[in-house]
Amino acid sequence: METKYTAQDYKKGQPRWCPGCGDHFFLASLHKAMAEIGVAPHNVAVISGIGCSSRLPHYMNTYGMNTIHGRAAAIATGCKVANPELSVWQVSGDGDGLAIGGNHFIHANRRNINLNMILLNNRIYGLTKGQYSPTSPRGFVSKSSPYGTVEDPFRPAELCFGARGRFFARAVATDAPGTVEILKAAHAHKGASVCEIMQNCVIFNDGTHDSIYNKEGRAKNAIYLRHGQPMVFGENNEYGLVQEGFGLKVVKLGENGVTIDDILVHDAHCEDNTLQLKLALMEGPDYPIALGVIRDVEAPTYDEAVEAQIEEVKAKKPYHTFEELLLTNDTWEVK
Amino acid sequence: MSEQIIVKERDEVIVRFSGDSGDGMQLAGNIFSTVSATVGNDICTFPDYPADIRAPQGSLTGVSGFQVHIGSGKVYTPGDLCDVLVAMNAAALKTQYRYAKPDATIIIDTDSFGAADLKKAAFATEDPLAEMGIDADRVIACPITQMVKDCLAGSGMEPKAVLKCRNMFALGLVCWLFDRDLNVAFNYLREKFAKKPAVAEANISVIQAGYDYGHNTHSSAMNVYRVETKHKVPGRYMDITGNKATAYGFIAAAEKAGLKLYLGSYPITPATDVLHELSKHKSLGVTTVQCEDEIAGCASAVGASFAGALAVTSTSGPGICLKSEAMNLAVIMELPLVVLDVQRGGPATGLPTKSEQTDLLQVLFGRNGESPMPVIAATSPTDCFDAAYMACKIALEHMTPVVLLTDAFIANGSGAFRLPNLAEYAAINPPYVPEELKGSWTPYQRQEENGVRYWAVPGREGFQHILGGLEKDNKTGAISTDPENHDLMTRLRQQKIDAIPVPDLEVEGDKEDADVLIVGFGGTYGHLHAAMDEMRAAGKKVALAHFKYINPLPANTAEVLRKYRKVVVAEQNGGQLAAWLRMKVDGFAPMQYNEVKGQPFSTNQLIAVFTKMMEE
Numbered sequence: 001m002e003t004k005y006t007a008q009d010y011k012k013g014q015p016r017w018c019p020g021c022g023d024h025f026f027l028a029s030l031h032k033a034m035a036e037i038g039v040a041p042h043n044v045a046v047i048s049g050i051g052c053s054s055r056l057p058h059y060m061n062t063y064g065m066n067t068i069h070g071r072a073a074a075i076a077t078g079c080k081v082a083n084p085e086l087s088v089w090q091v092s093g094d095g096d097g098l099a100i101g102g103n104h105f106i107h108a109n110r111r112n113i114n115l116n117m118i119l120l121n122n123r124i125y126g127l128t129k130g131q132y133s134p135t136s137p138r139g140f141v142s143k144s145s146p147y148g149t150v151e152d153p154f155r156p157a158e159l160c161f162g163a164r165g166r167f168f169a170r171a172v173a174t175d176a177p178g179t180v181e182i183l184k185a186a187h188a189h190k191g192a193s194v195c196e197i198m199q200n201c202v203i204f205n206d207g208t209h210d211s212i213y214n215k216e217g218r219a220k221n222a223i224y225l226r227h228g229q230p231m232v233f234g235e236n237n238e239y240g241l242v243q244e245g246f247g248l249k250v251v252k253l254g255e256n257g258v259t260i261d262d263i264l265v266h267d268a269h270c271e272d273n274t275l276q277l278k279l280a281l282m283e284g285p286d287y288p289i290a291l292g293v294i295r296d297v298e299a300p301t302y303d304e305a306v307e308a309q310i311e312e313v314k315a316k317k318p319y320h321t322f323e324e325l326l327l328t329n330d331t332w333e334v335k
Numbered sequence: 336m337s338e339q340i341i342v343k344e345r346d347e348v349i350v351r352f353s354g355d356s357g358d359g360m361q362l363a364g365n366i367f368s369t370v371s372a373t374v375g376n377d378i379c380t381f382p383d384y385p386a387d388i389r390a391p392q393g394s395l396t397g398v399s400g401f402q403v404h405i406g407s408g409k410v411y412t413p414g415d416l417c418d419v420l421v422a423m424n425a426a427a428l429k430t431q432y433r434y435a436k437p438d439a440t441i442i443i444d445t446d447s448f449g450a451a452d453l454k455k456a457a458f459a460t461e462d463p464l465a466e467m468g469i470d471a472d473r474v475i476a477c478p479i480t481q482m483v484k485d486c487l488a489g490s491g492m493e494p495k496a497v498l499k500c501r502n503m504f505a506l507g508l509v510c511w512l513f514d515r516d517l518n519v520a521f522n523y524l525r526e527k528f529a530k531k532p533a534v535a536e537a538n539i540s541v542i543q544a545g546y547d548y549g550h551n552t553h554s555s556a557m558n559v560y561r562v563e564t565k566h567k568v569p570g571r572y573m574d575i576t577g578n579k580a581t582a583y584g585f586i587a588a589a590e591k592a593g594l595k596l597y598l599g600s601y602p603i604t605p606a607t608d609v610l611h612e613l614s615k616h617k618s619l620g621v622t623t624v625q626c627e628d629e630i631a632g633c634a635s636a637v638g639a640s641f642a643g644a645l646a647v648t649s650t651s652g653p654g655i656c657l658k659s660e661a662m663n664l665a666v667i668m669e670l671p672l673v674v675l676d677v678q679r680g681g682p683a684t685g686l687p688t689k690s691e692q693t694d695l696l697q698v699l700f701g702r703n704g705e706s707p708m709p710v711i712a713a714t715s716p717t718d719c720f721d722a723a724y725m726a727c728k729i730a731l732e733h734m735t736p737v738v739l740l741t742d743a744f745i746a747n748g749s750g751a752f753r754l755p756n757l758a759e760y761a762a763i764n765p766p767y768v769p770e771e772l773k774g775s776w777t778p779y780q781r782q783e784e785n786g787v788r789y790w791a792v793p794g795r796e797g798f799q800h801i802l803g804g805l806e807k808d809n810k811t812g813a814i815s816t817d818p819e820n821h822d823l824m825t826r827l828r829q830q831k832i833d834a835i836p837v838p839d840l841e842v843e844g845d846k847e848d849a850d851v852l853i854v855g856f857g858g859t860y861g862h863l864h865a866a867m868d869e870m871r872a873a874g875k876k877v878a879l880a881h882f883k884y885i886n887p888l889p890a891n892t893a894e895v896l897r898k899y900r901k902v903v904v905a906e907q908n909g910g911q912l913a914a915w916l917r918m919k920v921d922g923f924a925p926m927q928y929n930e931v932k933g934q935p936f937s938t939n940q941l942i943a944v945f946t947k948m949m950e951e
Contacts, residue, residue, distance in 0.1 A: 063799050064799075068663075081597070107626075107631070317617075330526070332571070335569055
């Protein structure tokens with residue numbers, strides 16, 4: 001009989017984020033997801049970098065580290081490879097994960113290390129009090145860009161896919177069921193999984209995700225993708241997505257003879273990420289923003305491959321101790 | 336013929352093999368040192384290779400050298416100047432002759448001394464020997480290329496492959512010159528080319544041809560040397576480079592501590608061979624991750640340490656710059672970590688293949704905040720094993736990152752290594768948190784006797800905790816910006832390092848009545864010791880105190896340094912150890928000898944300098 005855990009078992013301390021910060025909502029969903037996943041708190045490691053959201057490990061009754069800016073993915077990599085038994089969660093904001101930590105983000109994805117990588121995206125540097133981030137849109141006005149930025153943002157899914165990422169999901173921080181659903185899927189996925197959490201900074205970038213931040217907004221402006229389900233959305237599921245040429249097109253069911261059979265069916269397991277990328281990059285007002293598990297493809301994981309190779313070599317090579325290793329060398333005796 | 340051979344007994348000889356980077360000089364040198372070690376000679380080797388991957392063939396910048404010093408007694412250095420210089424082409428003769436003694440025997444491949452070769456080597460005339468003032472009687476001028484071609488004519492090998500065997504002809508000649516048993520070389524090659532027996536046999540026939548050529552053609556004119564074995568500690572030995580010994584030290588420590596060995600690394604000269612070596616030994620459970628950069632190499636090792644492994648990261652100076660931030664994280668989180676710095680010439684990319692001791696102050700101080708970290712400097716290729724073992728022991732038992740300093744000189748050099756018996760090495764006991772503390776334990780709770788916090792490895796129920804780069808409360812382990820607490824934590828971290836027990840500083844030579852005390856650290860031990868020996872043999876009163884433990888310093892440091900009237904700190908940097916000692920020992924005002932050439936010290940130069948200082 002396995003021990004059953006509740007959200008309470010994963011909670012610790014009193015969060016110090018600003019009232020209304022999206023991180024509060026996400027943390028509650030994470031506690032809930034952990035309980036539903038059911039891994040014992042002492043077998044979980046939560047590793048963050050630096051930033052507002054990187055305070056998160058302090059509010060987890062698990063093992064964890066709130067490390068240094070940008071390096072969480074690299075630190076989590078060593079943690080997972082050294083002890084594959086642990087369930088390792090890496091938590092970063094958009095600055096921590098994609099600016100200073102961009103290199104580690106892409107390589108953790110490329111290697112396909114079995115990490116659950118959470119990207120809390122509020123498109124701003126909050127802890128340093130309001131500078132633009134690598135996900136802020138072009139022209140964004142902030143303390144460090146008073147006349148607007150003159151650079152394009154990263155789109156996290158694009159970066160993840162470009163690094164051969166096998167799992168990408170998205171949720172809005174205020175949407176607890178949607179968040180819990182993708183966190184559980186991320187845990188179930190073997191390999192690196194990226195969960196982009198659309199999170200609002202009430203102080204420095206309030207309203208950045210307004211179109212989808214409440215339930216009504218999501219009903220109009222978002223689409224929940226589920227593997228094997230037709231891609232319909234709208235307050236009454238009256239809209240759907242179809243493929244047109246090289247792109248996607250929004251259609252209204254019942255108009256121009258469009259029926260549910262014409263609507264694309266989501267395939268998160270499709271190896272080819274072309275359509276998944278198109279879905280992930282959809283933006284309003286012409287397209288709905290995609291939520292849920294967009295890509296979920298199984299592939300050999302780095303940590304398992306490392307273990308397997310060690311076992312393989314152990315079986316093949318005749319030396320397994322230091323003393324035996326010494327004797328594999330050319331030696332001579334001095335009497 | 337054989338009765339005409341003049342056999343000269345020598346205590347030691349130095350041979351330098353030189354040629355193009357691609358000529359296989361290192362392999363020839365390695366085989367020669369192995370052959371010599373097998374008969375019980377002590378050995379010390381030094382590869383001197385260019386930074387270019389493959390400079391244009393025959394060019395002056397493309398010359399690579401490999402020096403082997405063999406002796407009947409203890410050999411401390413690869414030697415200053417060689418007794419035999421092998422120059423496989425004109426450029427090698429041009430650049431390497433400066434490393435030859437005035438009466439050295441020179442072996443050249445006359446086939447690589449054509450007009451074009453001489454031009455590439457910037458010779459002005461057609462007679463390079465005369466141009467360099469080399470007496471032709473000392474030269475074994477042999478058409479090596481042609482003889483190798485003739486030797487392998489019927490082998491069916493590609494012309495390119497045939498030319499790759501030139502080094503073995505030179506090796507055969509040298510083996511003849513030193514009366515070496517070729518069978519050891521043959522066995523070495525058969526093992527090295529186990530999967531390509533044809534290549535092994537081709538090389539073997541070329542070595543034999545070189546040996547025979549020497550015997551038949553030159554035995555009347557040249558001396559043959561013999562280096563006998565005098566005294567040695569009995570036991571089983573192998574030839575080992577510093578980098579390999581370092582890797583072995585990590586493996587041994589992991590086994591002793593009962594931990595998985597994790598290496599997070601990124602390729603960098605001259606440290607990469609440690610990554611190579613450890614990557615081979617998966618059958619011992621060694622995990623190596625070649626990371627995306629130096630930063631991740633160290634950061635992933637911090638993660639592995641948190642997860643309960645013996646975590647190591649390896650690099651050279653430029654990599655330390657990048658790792659410093661994660662090293663500092665390990666300082667504040669008080670997690671065990673070993674950082675290997677195989678020092679090379681700096682600053683920036685500097686001299687990647689050359690040796691210096693210029694990272695000392697960087698590893699002592701190159702981090703933000705008060706960030707004390709133990710530093711150990713290996714003193715010779717074989718000492719890298721013990722130094723690596725001790726670095727791991729200190730890291731694990733005192734919950735701290737430790738820097739292990741070696742340098743390109745000892746990392747690439749080799750020596751005869753007596754196979755260690757792990758049972759004789761001190762136990763390694765990390766301070767795992769006792770089960771009975773469950774419920775009351777906090778992350779920065781310290782053991783009273785040494786100020787070391789306990790280690791709670793993830794997976795243990797009831798010991799969940801959060802570490803991090805932010806200052807923590809000494810009692811609760813929660814984030815704290817309290818001024819008194821920060822001051823206390825800063826002191827506690829310092830006290831913990833200061834309390835690490837290290838062996839006393841040993842004084843060698845004229846302990847009681849030296850007129851001068853030579854002081855050094857790390858990889859210069861061999862040269863400083865050789866200089867002391869020679870000065871004492873000449874009747875001078877000299878002692879040597881060589882530092883291996885740099886932070887914390889041995890308890891008797893001040894006592895030793897104050898005992899002698901004259902002290903000279905000799906190091907391959909601008910005076911970094913001297914600065915550290917002045918900071919740590921009140922009133923210490925040594926003389927200094929500093930050299931930053933990327934080359935090992937010259938024993939003769941040291942003797943000249945120290946002698947002059949004694950007279951001042």
